Amino acid sequence: MTEPLLKLDHVGKSYAGTDALADISLQVEAGKVLCLLGDNGAGKSTLIKILSGYHTPTTGTVEIEGKPVVFNSPRDASANGIATVHQYGGTFPLMTVGRSFFVGVEPTKGWGPFKRFDKATANEISVRELKGLGITRINDGNRLVGGMSGGERQSLAIARAVYFGAKLLILDEPTAALGVKEASHVLRIIMQARRKGIAVVFVTHNVLHAMTVGDNFAVLIHGRLADSFAKGERTREQITDLMAGGEAMAELEAEIAQYELEA
Amino acid sequence: MAIAATTGVKATKPVAAPPAPRNQTSFGRLSRRPETGALAGTVLVFVIFTILGGSNFISIGGVASWLNVAAELAIIALPVGLLMIAGELDLSVGSVVAASSMTMAIVSGTYGAPMIVGIIAALAVGAAAGFINGLIVSRTNVPSFVVTLGMNFGLAGITLGLSRLITGTTNVPLDPGPFFKGLFGSLIGGQFEVAIFWALGVALVIAWLLQMTPFGNWVFAIGGDKESARATGIPVTRVKISLFMMSALGAALVGIIQTCLYNGAQTSTGQSFVFNSIIAAVIGGVLLTGGYGSVPGVILGTLTFAIVSQGIYTTSLSSDWASFILGALLLAAVLMNNTFRKLALSSGVRAPKIKKA
Numbered sequence: 001m002t003e004p005l006l007k008l009d010h011v012g013k014s015y016a017g018t019d020a021l022a023d024i025s026l027q028v029e030a031g032k033v034l035c036l037l038g039d040n041g042a043g044k045s046t047l048i049k050i051l052s053g054y055h056t057p058t059t060g061t062v063e064i065e066g067k068p069v070v071f072n073s074p075r076d077a078s079a080n081g082i083a084t085v086h087q088y089g090g091t092f093p094l095m096t097v098g099r100s101f102f103v104g105v106e107p108t109k110g111w112g113p114f115k116r117f118d119k120a121t122a123n124e125i126s127v128r129e130l131k132g133l134g135i136t137r138i139n140d141g142n143r144l145v146g147g148m149s150g151g152e153r154q155s156l157a158i159a160r161a162v163y164f165g166a167k168l169l170i171l172d173e174p175t176a177a178l179g180v181k182e183a184s185h186v187l188r189i190i191m192q193a194r195r196k197g198i199a200v201v202f203v204t205h206n207v208l209h210a211m212t213v214g215d216n217f218a219v220l221i222h223g224r225l226a227d228s229f230a231k232g233e234r235t236r237e238q239i240t241d242l243m244a245g246g247e248a249m250a251e252l253e254a255e256i257a258q259y260e261l262e263a
Numbered sequence: 264m265a266i267a268a269t270t271g272v273k274a275t276k277p278v279a280a281p282p283a284p285r286n287q288t289s290f291g292r293l294s295r296r297p298e299t300g301a302l303a304g305t306v307l308v309f310v311i312f313t314i315l316g317g318s319n320f321i322s323i324g325g326v327a328s329w330l331n332v333a334a335e336l337a338i339i340a341l342p343v344g345l346l347m348i349a350g351e352l353d354l355s356v357g358s359v360v361a362a363s364s365m366t367m368a369i370v371s372g373t374y375g376a377p378m379i380v381g382i383i384a385a386l387a388v389g390a391a392a393g394f395i396n397g398l399i400v401s402r403t404n405v406p407s408f409v410v411t412l413g414m415n416f417g418l419a420g421i422t423l424g425l426s427r428l429i430t431g432t433t434n435v436p437l438d439p440g441p442f443f444k445g446l447f448g449s450l451i452g453g454q455f456e457v458a459i460f461w462a463l464g465v466a467l468v469i470a471w472l473l474q475m476t477p478f479g480n481w482v483f484a485i486g487g488d489k490e491s492a493r494a495t496g497i498p499v500t501r502v503k504i505s506l507f508m509m510s511a512l513g514a515a516l517v518g519i520i521q522t523c524l525y526n527g528a529q530t531s532t533g534q535s536f537v538f539n540s541i542i543a544a545v546i547g548g549v550l551l552t553g554g555y556g557s558v559p560g561v562i563l564g565t566l567t568f569a570i571v572s573q574g575i576y577t578t579s580l581s582s583d584w585a586s587f588i589l590g591a592l593l594l595a596a597v598l599m600n601n602t603f604r605k606l607a608l609s610s611g612v613r614a615p616k617i618k619k620a
Contacts, residue, residue, distance in 0.1 A: 092488055094487055105495075
């Protein structure tokens with residue numbers, strides 16, 4: 001078996017004595033999708049922040065392709081090929097598609113003091129990369145990002161990460177704010193990234209979305225790894241129950257049954 | 264970050280069957296540019312004052328009076344606008360004008376050093392003030408509004424205190440000599456300040472920076488979302504410090520121009536630039552929240568400001584009303600900017616999902 005692209009070994013993070021995350025061991029291989037499931041406050045965001053370099057873990061180690069790494073800044077993480085895309089795409093609504101795509105890595109042309117931002121190239125590449133992900137409505141790189149739909153903005157952010165050579169793509173609730181059609185488009189793009197050999201960490205609380213694209217699954221509850229399993233090893237009901245905490249769901253069902261009796 | 268060109272990406276079938284792009288009319292396209300509202304404002308006040316002021320307003324003397332005001336204002340408002348696009352304010356430009364002007368007069372007037380030394384000293388005062396502003400804002404995350412307000416008062420105090428200590432007065436004369444008088448403080452045709460050319464130069468430099476360089480892209484990105492900008496690897500601190508230095512250098516240049524123009528310096532000059540530069544930028548379509556704006560817009564904003572504040576003298580109206588008109592224009596501009604921004608963001612078929620307004 002090849003070395004996993006990303007490996008977390010007993011990673012924990014505590015803030016002022018309280019554990020936000022404890023004893024997390026996970027791994028993702030290239031060309032696989034790891035779904036990170038959990039309710040709000042389960043520790044998903046803390047884990048993402050560790051992976052994308054905003055926080056350093058208090059315990060445990062992170063390995064990239066078998067080598068231990070410490071990320072002191074988001075820059076360190078991106079230098080190691082980790083790209084994080086947030087729910088709203090982390091893009092700039094008032095910038096054009098071409099400008100936004102190349103923020104921080106602007107292509108230039110010309111020489112010396114006349115070296116300038118090559119907007120034509122930026123627009124052309126960004127529109128082409130979006131087309132590659134099936135976004136055909138955006139045919140002009142001068143369009144403002146804010147005029148795009150939520151799914152298109154997600155696609156722009158993913159296209160950007162893939163274009164700049166991300167090896168590990170962390171998607172933080174990419175489908176949460178989207179309608180059904182747009183969500184399925186984003187799921188399709190995740191599969192496309194997977195086919196290119198990119199490792200994907202797909203953070204979601206939508207079990208159905210997770211089961212559609214996931215190869216491996218990890219469920220977080222109260223900062224701990226409650227369960228981890230491969231595709232096909234659990235049913236949808238089992239996962240939902242686990243995430244919500246079986247009792248809570250049972251209680252709810254009992255309550256609903258009670259209402260129905262009364263009605 | 265490694266740049267890997269991806270080739271041979273197979274296009275997936277678009278699932279969401281996107282509707283064909285709506286044919287954008289030229290009006291629609293125009294309405295999405297940041298300076299459209301500003302142009303409407305300038306044309307409006309120009310027409311109104313041409314009607315009210317008549318030949319007084321459009322005579323050579325009339326045009327010169329508002330063009331001169333616009334030029335000095337533009338030298339400060341352009342870099343201030345750039346800073347505002349990056350999401351920061353600079354309220355210290357007033358004291359920087361006075362401090363650099365007094366520095367120049369004291370160095371070259373009181374102490375009799377060569378003019379060029381006084382000019383370099385004045386620019387150095389500006390650069391230092393801007394550097395300190397930028398450093399404090401970046402390091403402490405205290406809003407620039409407060410930091411630069413503090414700088415405005417602090418620097419005014421230092422200027423006044425040191426001037427009295429060194430010269431015993433708050434009013435220092437300086438004979439700039441023919442060369443520097445011609446370069447900074449002459450009147451072309453007896454009417455038009457040479458500052459108009461300085462303003463054009465500043466406009467070209469700022470426009471080049473904003474529209475044609477990666478630096479300009481960073482300015483938009485920082486104003487759009489500072490955290491995302493930082494995550495992409497933009498040196499946010501460095502960019503901010505340079506922007507604060509630019510606005511302070513613009514103020515120092517105006518200090519030099521005024522010293523040469525009036526053959527001396529006063530500790531009380533310049534304070535009107537603090538709010539006038541922000542008013543000009545906002546009337547020019549720069550969003551107060553950052554991330555949006557343009558150089559042509561800010562130039563139009565300074566013209567609108569100057570036309571109202573000077574044009575009023577060519578009419579039968581009392582000049583008391585100029586401030587009222589400017590206040591109303593400012594309010595209208597802010598509301599219009601919001602509308603134009605919404606238009607700009609609604610070029611799509613669906614309503615966009617924007618995190619915050």
